Amino acid sequence: MPEETTSIDYVMEAASGPHFSGLRLDGLLSSPPASSSSSPAHRSLASPSAFSALAADSNAPKQPFVIGVSGGTASGKTTVCDMIIQQLHDHRVVLVNQDSFYRGLTPEESERVHEYNFDHPDAFDTEQLLDCIQKLKSGQAYQVPIYDFKSHRRCSDSFRLVNASDVIILEGILVFHDQRVRNLMNMKIFVDTDADVRLARRIRRDTVERGRDINSVLEQYAKFVKPAFDDFVLPSKKYADVIIPRGGDNHVAIDLIVQHIRTKLGQHDLCKIYPNVYVIQSTFQIRGMHTLIRDREISKHDFVFYSDRLIRLVVEHGLGHLPFTEKQVVTPTASVYTGVDFCKKLCGVSIVRSGESMENALRACCKGIKIGKILIHRDGDDGKQLIYEKLPKDISERHVLLLDPVLATGNSANQAIELLIQKGVPESHIIFLNLISAPEGIHCVYKRFPSLKIVTSEIDVALNEEFRVIPGMGEFGDRYFGTDD
Ligand SMILES: Nc1nc2c(ncn2[C@@H]2O[C@H](COP(=O)(O)OP(=O)(O)OP(=O)(O)O)[C@@H](O)[C@H]2O)c(=O)[nH]1
Numbered sequence: 001m002p003e004e005t006t007s008i009d010y011v012m013e014a015a016s017g018p019h020f021s022g023l024r025l026d027g028l029l030s031s032p033p034a035s036s037s038s039s040p041a042h043r044s045l046a047s048p049s050a051f052s053a054l055a056a057d058s059n060a061p062k063q064p065f066v067i068g069v070s071g072g073t074a075s076g077k078t079t080v081c082d083m084i085i086q087q088l089h090d091h092r093v094v095l096v097n098q099d100s101f102y103r104g105l106t107p108e109e110s111e112r113v114h115e116y117n118f119d120h121p122d123a124f125d126t127e128q129l130l131d132c133i134q135k136l137k138s139g140q141a142y143q144v145p146i147y148d149f150k151s152h153r154r155c156s157d158s159f160r161l162v163n164a165s166d167v168i169i170l171e172g173i174l175v176f177h178d179q180r181v182r183n184l185m186n187m188k189i190f191v192d193t194d195a196d197v198r199l200a201r202r203i204r205r206d207t208v209e210r211g212r213d214i215n216s217v218l219e220q221y222a223k224f225v226k227p228a229f230d231d232f233v234l235p236s237k238k239y240a241d242v243i244i245p246r247g248g249d250n251h252v253a254i255d256l257i258v259q260h261i262r263t264k265l266g267q268h269d270l271c272k273i274y275p276n277v278y279v280i281q282s283t284f285q286i287r288g289m290h291t292l293i294r295d296r297e298i299s300k301h302d303f304v305f306y307s308d309r310l311i312r313l314v315v316e317h318g319l320g321h322l323p324f325t326e327k328q329v330v331t332p333t334a335s336v337y338t339g340v341d342f343c344k345k346l347c348g349v350s351i352v353r354s355g356e357s358m359e360n361a362l363r364a365c366c367k368g369i370k371i372g373k374i375l376i377h378r379d380g381d382d383g384k385q386l387i388y389e390k391l392p393k394d395i396s397e398r399h400v401l402l403l404d405p406v407l408a409t410g411n412s413a414n415q416a417i418e419l420l421i422q423k424g425v426p427e428s429h430i431i432f433l434n435l436i437s438a439p440e441g442i443h444c445v446y447k448r449f450p451s452l453k454i455v456t457s458e459i460d461v462a463l464n465e466e467f468r469v470i471p472g473m474g475e476f477g478d479r480y481f482g483t484d485d
């Protein structure tokens with residue numbers, strides 16, 4: 001026992017000296033490792049303009065949310081990632097491990113594997129990792145290499161195909177080291193676990209799972225793992241947005257992180273510009289319904305059925321934005337329940353004809369609700385003319401749910417809103433409900449009516465030259481009412 005303690009002390013002591021990247025030919029090179037940012041390969045890749053071009057196009061389809069998870073060896077990164085993936089069960093999440101981008105050792109390096117520093121940034125092919133994350137971010141699938149920890153090589157003929165998804169988690173000890181990789185992340189998490197706990201886990205993992213003897217594990221730890229942690233991993237902690245003490249045991253932190261990711265996923269870029277735009281939180285159910293109603297091959301019956309389901313969700317969500325008052329009731333157990341009372345001064349206004357498809361859902365939610373109508377004639381595509389209106393007399397005292405499934409140029413909506421305001425409805429008392437909004441329509445409405453609320457189920461990419469929403473769902477009214485052939 002005293003002998004073992006001495007040898008551990010020795011290796012720990014030795015850890016405080018200099019350390020080097022890649023293969024240590026003599027175990028004690030005299031110059032520090034070349035800075036990775038100075039390599040020509042680094043300079044040539046991914047110019048800043050490539051990134052800004054990606055970021056600048058506000059009409060581009062929604063980009064995946066990229067989470068970086070870093071921390072020392074055996075800190076519990078994998079557990080944290082698993083928990084996030086599990087809790088985000090209704091989103092498509094992919095995990096990319098930095099380990100997959102280990103360069104793999106040359107035969108010469110393999111012969112002296114004990115002198116190879118697997119914990120130095122140069123041990124990873126960061127250019128390829130960047131390429132992978134950029135491709136996934138732009139919606140393309142990527143063939144991730146498979147690295148074998150036993151042979152220290154990559155499998156030459158097989159890859160793991162990672163598909164594009166809503167969330168990409170990039171996990172590894174050094175994922176915050178390179179600024180270009182960091183810049184691709186929307187959220188950075190550092191798993192902070194005490195060094196002694198990590199070392200104990202590492203010893204158990206490497207001896208039990210990787211068939212190594214304890215001395216070689218400690219030697220590698222002292223010579224490479226600990227120094228690289230101090231030099232590269234720990235300094236990158238400052239880039240983290242969230243630091244999780246105790247790793248996977250910290251359920252509160254993971255819950256908060258997942259909540260934040262959920263909020264961000266539901267947020268279109270336009271919601272950041274216009275805080276009164278609400279996109280209902282996307283789920284596979286909602287996407288499934290959109291997939292059906294956007295499919296030009298769907299039957300009329302199914303188009304109506306799935307549009308109605310979506311409309312009901314949008315209506316329910318819209319009602320959630322109405323004011324309420326507190327109300328107490330006595331339950332059958334003679335206890336007091338403190339709840340809320342629905343807003344009483346309410347009405348719906350549909351823009352004829354498509355908006356009428358939303359009336360049933362509103363009636364189903366609000367018994368006996370008054371519903372007015374506005375008919376706007378489309379004269380060309382910019383000229384809209386109001387030709388009919390029938391509104392409740394006391395509309396100025398009511399909150400108005402304005403109904404129309406499509407917001408395209410915004411001209412119809414603006415005509416209708418203008419009329420409501422003329423009738424005395426305060427702008428902030430109008431909630432415009434629709435299934436699909438085009439960015440152009442949102443800009444157009446908010447230019448004139450910034451305090452109105454829009455509740456929609458998806459924001460599309462753009463309008464085409466014919467002012468149709470892209471990808472859109474074609475002419476909603478014709479498809480819903482069966483007048484399209
Ligand atoms: N001996 C040896 N070690 C390697 C090799 N490749 C990677 N490593 C070690 O693997 C570690 C990186 O993985 P970790 O972060 O510990 O693994 P992990 O399972 O993701 O850790 P947690 O999930 O945080 O517990 C580095 O510290 C390297 O020293 C190899 O081929 N041989």
Ligand SMILES: O=P(O)(O)OC[C@H]1O[C@H](OP(=O)(O)OP(=O)(O)O)[C@H](O)[C@@H]1O
Nearest residue numbers: 352353354406407408409410411412477
């Ligand atoms: O934002 P905009 O560019 O004004 O376009 C949106 C309008 O177009 C559609 O109606 P359409 O004129 O096709 O009539 P319909 O409801 O009778 O089908 C839709 O229901 C909106 O009212």
Ligand SMILES: O=c1cc[nH]c(=O)[nH]1
Nearest residue numbers: 408468469474475476
């Ligand atoms: O794409 C569009 C544009 C306006 N109205 C629709 O129904 N669809």
